[in-house]
Amino acid sequence: MKRNFISIAAILLFTAVMIVACGSRDKGPAELAIKTAEEAVNIAKTEAENILPDQVAALESALASAKDKLAKGEFKAVLTEAQGLAGKAKEVVAAAKAKKDELTQKWTELSEELPKMVEAIESRVDILSQAKKLPAALTAEKLAEAKSGLAAAKEDWTKAQESFKAGSLADAISVATSVKEKAVKAMETLDMPVPEAAK
């Protein structure tokens, strides 16, 4: 009876040692995987935070979860999650680059063309302001509305340029789009032809 008890205890002890040994064997790779994932997430944060903030936040949340598992000793789960996370971080960086290229192209187009629209409206408003009588399709109220829209568009354009200089490309485009909408409305009010690309 005593011998059996000793044998069972020895087996249990051996099993426990093996479990701990196997777990410890995964600890180093898990820590390394977390380090690699953290570096990849940091790169994604630098490259993509302004362009794809939601995706960067998801990466950070997943990294925090993996770190939590590391602290709890769930090394196998950490290995799987951290390796996947590094891959996802690279995908986010690639997606951000593509999005940034697209936004840059859009900004270039808007920054070249919107000032011309605003200039055309300003010129027309200046001339109409000198007219003793307005065209049949335009009332004094409509002209005042167009002037107000022009002033708002110019103000927004300054804000869009400031956002661009501050590195907020998405914000710059968002405000520039508002400039375009105001310019289109002013052109329609003044009975001017709206450029096809601005419709």
Add this chain to the structure above:
Amino acid sequence: MTGDNVKPAGGKESWDAKQYHEVKKGDTLWKIAEKYYGDGSLYNKIFETNRDILKNPDAIQVGQKLHIP
């Protein structure tokens, strides 16, 4: 009025914010200014803008494409 707009030949059309008027028989700068500005006396604005193709405000040619500033 916008329906009378004429696209510039060979120009960049997609974002072109300029308005053009193709001169028709019987048109004068005064009449064109009246049409777009409501005031014929502002004809000089059109003349000055189109000095590259107009030498005399009283001598416009049918078919000319005038930029209406």
